[in-house]
Amino acid sequence: MKDAWRKYLDGRIARYTSYPSALHFDGSVTGDDLAAKCREVDLYAPISLYAHIPFCRQLCWYCGCSMRVENYYSRALEYVDAMIAEIAMHAAALNGRGRPQSVHFGGGTPNYLRPEDVARILSAIEEQLGLTDSAHLSIELDPRILRAQDIENFASLGFDRFSLGVQDFDPDVQTAVNRIQGYDLVESCVSDIRMAGVADLSFDILYGLPRQSMTTFSDTLDKVIALDPDRVSVFGYAHLPSAFPRQRMIDEQSLPTPALRAEMAELADLRLIGAGYRRIGFDHYAKPGNALAGAAAAGRLKRNFQGFADDPSSTILGIGASAISFIDGLYAQNEKNVGAYVGRIDRGESPVVRGLQRTRREAVVAAAIGDLLCGIPTDVGEVLKIAAPAEALQLCAALDRFEAEGIITWQGDRIRLADDAFLLARTVAAALDPYAVAPARGMAYSI
Numbered sequence: 314m315k316d317a318w319r320k321y322l323d324g325r326i327a328r329y330t331s332y333p334s335a336l337h338f339d340g341s342v343t344g345d346d347l348a349a350k351c352r353e354v355d356l357y358a359p360i361s362l363y364a365h366i367p368f369c370r371q372l373c374w375y376c377g378c379s380m381r382v383e384n385y386y387s388r389a390l391e392y393v394d395a396m397i398a399e400i401a402m403h404a405a406a407l408n409g410r411g412r413p414q415s416v417h418f419g420g421g422t423p424n425y426l427r428p429e430d431v432a433r434i435l436s437a438i439e440e441q442l443g444l445t446d447s448a449h450l451s452i453e454l455d456p457r458i459l460r461a462q463d464i465e466n467f468a469s470l471g472f473d474r475f476s477l478g479v480q481d482f483d484p485d486v487q488t489a490v491n492r493i494q495g496y497d498l499v500e501s502c503v504s505d506i507r508m509a510g511v512a513d514l515s516f517d518i519l520y521g522l523p524r525q526s527m528t529t530f531s532d533t534l535d536k537v538i539a540l541d542p543d544r545v546s547v548f549g550y551a552h553l554p555s556a557f558p559r560q561r562m563i564d565e566q567s568l569p570t571p572a573l574r575a576e577m578a579e580l581a582d583l584r585l586i587g588a589g590y591r592r593i594g595f596d597h598y599a600k601p602g603n604a605l606a607g608a609a610a611a612g613r614l615k616r617n618f619q620g621f622a623d624d625p626s627s628t629i630l631g632i633g634a635s636a637i638s639f640i641d642g643l644y645a646q647n648e649k650n651v652g653a654y655v656g657r658i659d660r661g662e663s664p665v666v667r668g669l670q671r672t673r674r675e676a677v678v679a680a681a682i683g684d685l686l687c688g689i690p691t692d693v694g695e696v697l698k699i700a701a702p703a704e705a706l707q708l709c710a711a712l713d714r715f716e717a718e719g720i721i722t723w724q725g726d727r728i729r730l731a732d733d734a735f736l737l738a739r740t741v742a743a744a745l746d747p748y749a750v751a752p753a754r755g756m757a758y759s760i
């Protein structure tokens with residue numbers, strides 16, 4: 314990384330998987346608001362579905378997800394029943410409108426559920442919401458509890474995109490985060506996934522973990538490249554023990570410095586591009602023939618809750634505890650607590666408890682930040698037009714500085730991130746974000 318850019322490394326910046334972030338949500342949004350938006354969806358509008366499975370077998374100490382360790386499968390069965398009832402609520406509100414184009418199972422650990430229970434959720438979606446044949450089904454998988462038979466079953470249910478949580482292959486790092494999974498285990502999962510005919514396999518890896526060094530991380534990258542996934546997401550670990558008390562188990566003294574984190578991210582970029590991957594957005598990589606790489610090349614990439622997507626839908630319906638729906642500027646988030654979520658559904662109540670209706674200004678900023686993070690030339694003119702004079706001056710000064718430092722270039726009213734400044738994508742996004750400059754509603758970003 315260029316020396317002039319190092320001063321930006323210490324900042325904690327939102328991931329911008331939504332805008333405004335969920336930290337700005339409040340209790341003013343209800344299930345009635347979501348149902349009203351559903352009634353305005355066009356008849357054939359593409360819809361994406363997100364199904365949240367909050368259960369895990371074991372706690373990884375770095376985890377920032379909405380999850381809980383669950384030892385009783387009967388609780389998962391109750392939860393699946395509640396999800397199916399929620400799908401019926403969405404169907405009643407949509408009343409035949411919309412066509413699901415994709416379903417993503419995230420968590421938690423979706424493969425905590427037995428394939429037959431995942432099948433029950435999919436059948437409900439098919440019967441009630443009319444899943445199209447061409448829809449993509451994707452699922453996040455924990456290799457530690459993934460059996461060859463499960464892989465075959467998920468593939469025969471129609472899942473065509475599998476994502477394995479890999480994180481790091483070094484045994485010492487794995488011990489430091491309480492997630493032990495040997496290379497052989499992941500290798501055998503990959504082999505079974507390929508045998509099942511799945512052509513889109515993605516890995517998640519993490520830099521910035523305790524006890525990671527350039528040597529261990531380089532070795533992890535060697536192993537990732539040898540296993541030849543179609544996509545790789547390279548995330549920086551965000552250590553926020555005040556927000557996630559489980560992270561207090563991590564020894565802060567063994568965390569890499571911001572400078573070392575940046576070197577790791579740059580090493581991953583160099584190695585993955587050297588191995589034939591294309592950079593997608595700022596932290597994803599995909600083989601040239603992969604759908605995400607195609608979407609990025611065609612300027613169709615989108616930023617959403619899952620990171621980056623090639624999905625044409627601008628409507629997302631969430632199912633399950635903590636899941637977030639997004640329709641026409643409305644964010645509606647479900648109750649996070651699993652027991653309370655199931656209780657609301659059992660009483661026939663909507664699980665929506667909070668959210669936000671985006672303002673026109675927030676929509677303009679969201680579009681600009683989305684384009685910037687997706688590598689699309691970003692129309693800053695619109696953001697400046699709608700900003701207060703003092704904020705516009707502040708933004709212009711920040712953009713002048715970024716240009717002088719070689720972080721961005723101008724194309725008319727549009728800015729573009731310099732190719733080697735990918736690590737600063739969120740830093741530039743934060744300059745466009747009035748809440749990052751002056752946090753609103755008493756909230757501040759924490760990541």
Ligand code: SF4
Binds near residue numbers: 372373
């Ligand atoms: S990282 Fe994944 S598997 Fe580990 S506790 Fe969090 S959600 Fe569960």
